[in-house]
Amino acid sequence: MGALTLTSIEKTYPNGHRAVKGLSLDIEPGEFVVLVGPSGCGKSTILRSIAGLESLTGGEIHIGDRRVDTEPPAKRxxxxxxxxxxxxxxxxxxxxxxxxxxxxxxxATEIDRKVREAADLLQINDYLDRKPQQLSGGQRQRVAMGRAIVRDPQLFLFDEPLSNLDAKLRAHMRLEIKKLQRKLSATSIFVTHDQVEAMTLADRIVVLNGGEIEQVGTPRDVYHRPASLFVASFMGAPAMNFFSTRVDGGDLVLTDGQRLTLPAEQRPALNGVTDITLGVRPEQIAVTETVRDGLVTFDVGMGEELGVSQLLHGQVADAEVVLNLPKFERHDEPQLGLSWPEDAWHLFDSRSGQRL
Incomplete structure (x- = not known):
């Protein structure tokens, strides 16, 4: 068994709401796993069930070879x-x-040793005589982590610990948590709704939707090979662009009749499916010099200047589309041509939502 094994765990509340639906997951020793998903997807319920703050209505939780879902929180x-x-x-x-x-x-001597070791590790030695109200948000978060570290547990659980911090401090604390986890080689589960935290912290990401797992994989896998429309739309900022199409021979036909010729290596993936949702990441789309040089025609909307890049909003057929252009370019034309490389095509079954 791994450091943590969840086997077909279920959580149904008295009102009948199924927060977790038969979920199974195996986490290896020393692994940093991030549970990510929208509000209400079950991620905090899973974390609280592991901790023993919620009781399961089905399934088992093992830490190593020891079953813990039947034990009180203090003994886990x-x-x-x-x-x-x-x-x-x-x-x-x-x-x-x-x-x-x-x-x-x-x-007492062992307590003092552990406290001072943790304080040194987290660089909070100067705050040991202060009370929490005398500390900043980042300092309080370090103290909260220190309290977990001194216990030297088998498993660390993080329940959205950075959500109360400002953007700059969140970025700094993300890096500090990752450094700390690697230094301690601690098995850790981190819950967040923030995909940036998930991508930067995780060895593996677990994407949750409606109490079920949509995909488990490395940040690279989840971003570049999303298993479903849900994962593709959730992971990425700005989100992936989607085009509704139907198959006609070797082409995908958009709702306004524009045709896209599929790369030859993509055609076997269709496997008889005729209603296709094509996905393309905003940063993989380029603007062509003329409309006819592009794969599709883009009706230009408004732009957002981000400094190092520019978001350009507009429309292709009936799809709202956003481009993430690497530098500021002024586009006064009402229409532009768009193109993207062959490795940028993501094909999904429009009915099932699954990747083809």
């Missing part, structure tokens, strides 16, 4: 870092770090 050897830090406001940083160890009967 898990440390959790919460979104709101959950620090004791009347205690100093030192006492917040030491509190859990003291409750477990650890000797």
């Amino acid at each position: 050897d898990i440390a959790m870092v919460f979104q709101n830090y959950a620090l004791y406001p009347h205690m100093t940083v030192y006492k917040n770090l030491a509190y859990g160890l003291k409750n477990r009967g650890v000797e």
